[in-house]
Amino acid sequence: MAEMLQLLLFVLASLCVCVTSNQVAEPYVVYMGSALQGGDHEALQAAHLQMLSSVIPSGEEQRVSLMQSYHYAFKGFSAMLTETEATLLSGYDDVVSVFPDRMLQLHTTRSWDFLDAESHIGSHQLPHKAFGSTDVIIGMIDSGIWPESPSFNDAGMGPIPSRWKGTCMEGLDFNKSNCNRKLIGAKYYNAQLGSIQPSSNGSLAKQNAFGTPRDPIGHGTHTSSTAAGSMVSNADFYGLAQGVAKGGSPTSRIAMYKACFLDNCPLSTILKAIDDAINDGVDIISISIGTVSHLQTDFLNDPLAIGAFHANQRGVLVVCSGGNEGPHPFTVVNTAPWILTVAASSIDRIIRSTIVLGNGNMLKGYAINFSNLSRFESYPLVFGRDAAIGATLVSEASNCRPGSIDTIKVDGKIIVCVNVGVPVTRNTKILAAQEAGAKGLILIDDLQKENSFYSGDFPFSQVGKDAGTQIFKYMNYTKKPTAVILPSEDVKEFKPAPTVADFSSRGPGGVTEGILKPDLMAPGVNILAAGVPNIVTVPQGKKPSNFVFMSGTSMACPHVAGASAFLKSAHPWWSPSMIRSALMTTAITTNNLGEPITSYLGANATFHEMGAGVISPLRALNPGLVFETTVEDYLYFLCDYGYKIQAIRSISGTNFTCPSSSPDLISSINYPSISIAKLERKVMMRGTRRTVTNVGPPNSTYIATVDAPNGIKVIVTPDRLTFTRRWMKATYLIVFNANSASEGYGYGSITWSDGAHTVRTVFAVNVV
Ligand SMILES: *[C@@H]1O[C@H](CO)[C@@H](O)[C@H](O)[C@H]1NC(C)=O
Ligand SMILES: *[C@@H]1O[C@H](CO)[C@@H](O)[C@H](O)[C@H]1NC(C)=O
Ligand SMILES: *[C@@H]1O[C@H](CO)[C@@H](O)[C@H](O)[C@H]1NC(C)=O
Numbered sequence: 222m223a224e225m226l227q228l229l230l231f232v233l234a235s236l237c238v239c240v241t242s243n244q245v246a247e248p249y250v251v252y253m254g255s256a257l258q259g260g261d262h263e264a265l266q267a268a269h270l271q272m273l274s275s276v277i278p279s280g281e282e283q284r285v286s287l288m289q290s291y292h293y294a295f296k297g298f299s300a301m302l303t304e305t306e307a308t309l310l311s312g313y314d315d316v317v318s319v320f321p322d323r324m325l326q327l328h329t330t331r332s333w334d335f336l337d338a339e340s341h342i343g344s345h346q347l348p349h350k351a352f353g354s355t356d357v358i359i360g361m362i363d364s365g366i367w368p369e370s371p372s373f374n375d376a377g378m379g380p381i382p383s384r385w386k387g388t389c390m391e392g393l394d395f396n397k398s399n400c401n402r403k404l405i406g407a408k409y410y411n412a413q414l415g416s417i418q419p420s421s422n423g424s425l426a427k428q429n430a431f432g433t434p435r436d437p438i439g440h441g442t443h444t445s446s447t448a449a450g451s452m453v454s455n456a457d458f459y460g461l462a463q464g465v466a467k468g469g470s471p472t473s474r475i476a477m478y479k480a481c482f483l484d485n486c487p488l489s490t491i492l493k494a495i496d497d498a499i500n501d502g503v504d505i506i507s508i509s510i511g512t513v514s515h516l517q518t519d520f521l522n523d524p525l526a527i528g529a530f531h532a533n534q535r536g537v538l539v540v541c542s543g544g545n546e547g548p549h550p551f552t553v554v555n556t557a558p559w560i561l562t563v564a565a566s567s568i569d570r571i572i573r574s575t576i577v578l579g580n581g582n583m584l585k586g587y588a589i590n591f592s593n594l595s596r597f598e599s600y601p602l603v604f605g606r607d608a609a610i611g612a613t614l615v616s617e618a619s620n621c622r623p624g625s626i627d628t629i630k631v632d633g634k635i636i637v638c639v640n641v642g643v644p645v646t647r648n649t650k651i652l653a654a655q656e657a658g659a660k661g662l663i664l665i666d667d668l669q670k671e672n673s674f675y676s677g678d679f680p681f682s683q684v685g686k687d688a689g690t691q692i693f694k695y696m697n698y699t700k701k702p703t704a705v706i707l708p709s710e711d712v713k714e715f716k717p718a719p720t721v722a723d724f725s726s727r728g729p730g731g732v733t734e735g736i737l738k739p740d741l742m743a744p745g746v747n748i749l750a751a752g753v754p755n756i757v758t759v760p761q762g763k764k765p766s767n768f769v770f771m772s773g774t775s776m777a778c779p780h781v782a783g784a785s786a787f788l789k790s791a792h793p794w795w796s797p798s799m800i801r802s803a804l805m806t807t808a809i810t811t812n813n814l815g816e817p818i819t820s821y822l823g824a825n826a827t828f829h830e831m832g833a834g835v836i837s838p839l840r841a842l843n844p845g846l847v848f849e850t851t852v853e854d855y856l857y858f859l860c861d862y863g864y865k866i867q868a869i870r871s872i873s874g875t876n877f878t879c880p881s882s883s884p885d886l887i888s889s890i891n892y893p894s895i896s897i898a899k900l901e902r903k904v905m906m907r908g909t910r911r912t913v914t915n916v917g918p919p920n921s922t923y924i925a926t927v928d929a930p931n932g933i934k935v936i937v938t939p940d941r942l943t944f945t946r947r948w949m950k951a952t953y954l955i956v957f958n959a960n961s962a963s964e965g966y967g968y969g970s971i972t973w974s975d976g977a978h979t980v981r982t983v984f985a986v987n988v989v
C-alpha cells in the first residue's frame with residue numbers, strides 16, 4: 222500500500238512537472254551568431270518566424286511572433302517559448318544558444334526605496350563654456366535621460382556626424398526638440414516581461430518607465446553626464462561639492478538607449494539596445510548594469526557578453542560596471558575578455574557629518590544631511606536596543622527595524638542603531654526613527670559608510686566600529702548622555718584617496734580565472750552629476766537640485782567610457798583593445814600620500830580589487846606601447862574555453878578553425894594584464910607570451926623590470942625591446958616559477974620603460 226502511494230505520488234509529481242514545463246510559455250532569447258553586414262533583415266525575420274512555427278504547436282500561433290529581433294550586428298530574437306520548445310530550438314544547427322530572459326539590475330548602490338516622488342519638469346539652464354567639437358559618440362544603455370539638464374546643453378557643438386543613423390524617438394513627454402547636438406539620439410523599448418507593466422496609477426516617475434526615453438529615476442541621466450556632460454560651472458548639491466561639473470569627454474555626443482524599466486533591465490532588451498547602438502554608429506557603449514554574481518552564466522549564455530563581442534567585432538568598445546557585491550572575492554561580473562570591466566574607487570572629497578557628544582568629543586561621521594541643529598544644542602542619546610517596543614526582539618530594535626522602536630522612549634532623542642541580523646537599509650532605519658519621533662539617528666556600521674547616505678534635513682550620521690565604541694563607552698558611563706549631529710560639510714583633499722570602494726565587486730572572475738578582472742578602477746563614491754528634478758528629497762525652502770550624488774560601479778563605468786572617448790578623439794584610429802591597453806598600462810596604484818592604494822579596512826589593495834589601478838586619461842594619451850587584442854584572439858579564447866567549433870564559427874561569421882589544443886591557453890591571449898589560474902609548485906615553470914605594438918616615438922628601446930611577490934620568480938625574455946618604427950610589434954615570453962611560494966594568489970607587475978613611457982602589466986598568479 223505504501224509503495225502504491227509512493228508510486229502514485231511519483232506519477233503525480235512527474236505529471237506536475239510535465240504540465241508546468243510544457244505549458245507555461247516564458248520569454249527566451251535565441252542567439253544565432255554573427256549577422257552579415259548589410260544583410261536582408263526582412264528575410265532574416267521571416268526565417269526566424271519560420272523557425273518558431275516549426276516548434277510551436279498549431280492552436281498557439283499567437284506565440285509565433287518575435288518580441289525582439291536582432292539583425293544588425295548579430296542574429297537572433299526573443300519570443301515566448303515553453304521549456305520544451307526552447308530545448309528543441311537549441312538543437313537547431315544555426316542556433317548558438319537559447320536562454321531564459323531575465324532581469325538585470327542597475328549597478329548603483331542607491332536603492333529604489335530611496336527614490337519616490339511625484340515628478341515635475343523643471344529646466345533651469347546655467348551658463349556654460351563653448352567647446353570645439355569632435356565626433357566620438359557614446360551609446361549609454363541605461364534608464365533613460367532627462368534632456369533639460371544643463372549637462373546636456375549643446376552650445377558650441379558642431380553638426381552631428383553624418384555617419385550617425387540613430388533616432389530621437391518621441392514619447393509621452395519627449396519630442397524631437399529634446400535632442401540636440403549633445404544628446405543626438407534617444408530610444409526606448411517596450412517592456413517584454415510580464416512582470417513589468419505600465420501603471421496608470423502611481424507616481425509620474427513610475428508611468429515614465431514606459432513609452433518615453435525620459436529617465437524616471439535619475440540613473441541614466443547621472444551616468445550620461447559623467448561620461449560626456451557639457452561643462453556646467455557652479456554645480457553643487459545645496460552648497461556641497463561646489464565646482465565645475467563636466468563629463469569625461471565634454472565634447473563627445475550622447476545617445477541614450479533606455480533598456481531599463483525603472484531599475485529592471487531585461488536581458489532581451491539590453492541585447493536589442495546593443496544591436497541598435499552598433500548599427501546607429503556609436504564608438505563606445507557604456508553599460509552600468511549587471512546580474513548578481515551567483516546568477517552569472519558562461520559567455521555564450523550571457524547576452525551582455527554576446528552583444529559586447531559583436532560590438533568589438535565592429536570596432537565598438539564596450540565598458541561595463543563590475544558590480545557592487547564587494548568586499549567579497551569572486552563577485553565581479555561582466556568579465557568577458559572583450560569587455561572593459563570597471564571597479565569603483567573613492568575620490569579625495571568626502572561628505573562629513575560631525576557628531577558632538579555631551580562630553581565635548583567630536584566624532585567624524587559620514588552622511589549627507591541638512592540638519593538644522595547647531596553645536597550649541599544637545600539631545601538625549603538612546604540605543605535602539607533600550608527603546609524596544611513591547612515584546613520586540615532587542616536585536617530588531619538595535620537594528621532600528623520599523624515597528625520595533627517605542628515612540629515614548631525615542632521621541633525628541635537621537636537614536637543610535639547598529640546593523641545586526643537581517644539587514645535593514647539605511648533608508649528604512651531613518652524612516653523608522655522619524656516615525657518614532659527621533660530627533661536624529663547615529664548609525665554604527667563600517668559597511669557602505671564611505672558612500673554617504675543622503676537623509677534630506679533629518680539629522681543623520683554614520684560612523685565605523687572605532688567611533689562606535691567611543692559612543693557606546695560614553696553612553697555606558699554617563700547618566701544622561703546627549704549629542705548633536707551637525708549639518709554636512711565637504712572635506713576636500715581628503716587623504717588617503719583614492720581607496721577601493723568597499724562595495725566594489727572583487728575578482729577573480731567566477732566564469733574564468735584565466736583573465737584578470739576587474740580591469741581597472743575609476744571614481745564611484747559620492748559622485749556629483751546631473752540629476753532628475755524632485756527624485757531626491759528637497760530640503761525645506763530650497764529648489765530642486767540640478768545635480769545629485771550617487772555611488773556605485775555604475776558611476777565608475779561612465780568615467781571610463783568618457784576617458785575612452787577622450788582617447789578616441791585624440792587617436793581616432795585606435796581600436797577598442799588599444800584604448801583599453803592605454804588606460805590599463807598607465808593606471809595609477811598609489812594614493813595621494815604616495816603609498817599603495819588601500820582597500821577594505823585599510824589593507825593594501827590587490828589587483829583583484831582595483832585591476833591595473835585608477836585610470837589616468839592624460840597619461841593614457843601617450844602610453845608608448847599597447848597590447849592589441851584582436852577578434853581572432855577572442856575566438857582562440859572561446860576555443861580554449863571549450864566551446865564547440867560550430868558555435869565559434871557562427872559567432873565569428875567566418876570559417877575559423879581552432880588551433881590544436883594545448884592546456885590553459887586562456888592566460889596567453891594578448892591581454893594587458895596576466896592571470897594564471899593554476900600554477901603548480903611541482904611543475905617548475907609556466908610560460909605565457911605577450912606582444913606589444915609601438916605607438917610612441919619610432920626609435921625607442923624599452924627595458925623590463927619585474928616586481929614579483931615573495932617566492933615567485935618571474936623571468937622576461939627578452940628583457941629589452943628595440944623599435945625602429947611606429948606600429949612595429951615585439952613579442953616576449955614571461956615565465957613564472959613558484960618553487961618556494963606559498964599557496965594562493967600572489968600579485969606583481971612587469972614594467973617596460975624607455976625613460977619617457979612606463980608600460981605596466983599587472984599579474985595575479987594562483988599557486989596550488
Ligand atoms: C517639445 O518639447 C518642448 C520642450 O519640452 C516644448 O517646448 C515644445 O512645445 C514641444 N513641442 C511639441 C511639438 O510638442
Ligand atoms: C492606486 O493604487 C493604490 C494601491 O496601490 C490603491 O489603494 C488606490 O485606490 C489606487 N487608486 C486609483 C485611482 O486606482
Ligand atoms: C529644524 O527644523 C524642524 C523642521 O524641519 C523644526 O521643527 C525645528 O524647529 C527646527 N529646529 C531649529 C533649531 O531651527
Ligand SMILES: *[C@@H]1O[C@H](CO)[C@@H](O)[C@H](O)[C@H]1NC(C)=O
Pocket residue numbers: 690693694697
Ligand atoms: C556598552 O554597553 C553596550 C550595551 O550594553 C555593550 O554591548 C558594550 O559592550 C558596552 N561598550 C563599552 C565600550 O563599554
Ligand SMILES: *[C@@H]1O[C@H](CO)[C@@H](O)[C@H](O)[C@H]1NC(C)=O
Pocket residue numbers: 817824825
Ligand atoms: C603595503 O605596501 C607597502 C609598500 O609596498 C608596504 O611597505 C607595507 O608593508 C604593505 N602593508 C601591508 C599591510 O602589507
Ligand SMILES: *[C@@H]1O[C@H](CO)[C@@H](O)[C@H](O)[C@H]1NC(C)=O
Pocket residue numbers: 874875876
Ligand atoms: C567556408 O568554406 C566553405 C568551403 O571551403 C565555403 O564554401 C564557404 O563559402 C566558406 N564560408 C565562409 C563564410 O567563408
Ligand SMILES: *[C@@H]1O[C@H](CO)[C@@H](O)[C@H](O)[C@H]1NC(C)=O
Pocket residue numbers: 919920945
Ligand atoms: C631610427 O633609427 C634608424 C636606424 O637606426 C635610422 O635610420 C632613422 O633615421 C631613425 N629615425 C628617427 C626618426 O630617429
Ligand SMILES: CC(=O)N[C@H]1CO[C@H](CO)[C@@H](O)[C@@H]1O
Pocket residue numbers: 459460461590591592708709710711760763
Ligand atoms: C539646505 C542646507 O542646509 N544646506 C547646507 C548644507 O551644508 C552646506 C555646507 O555645510 C551649507 O552651505 C548649506 O547651506
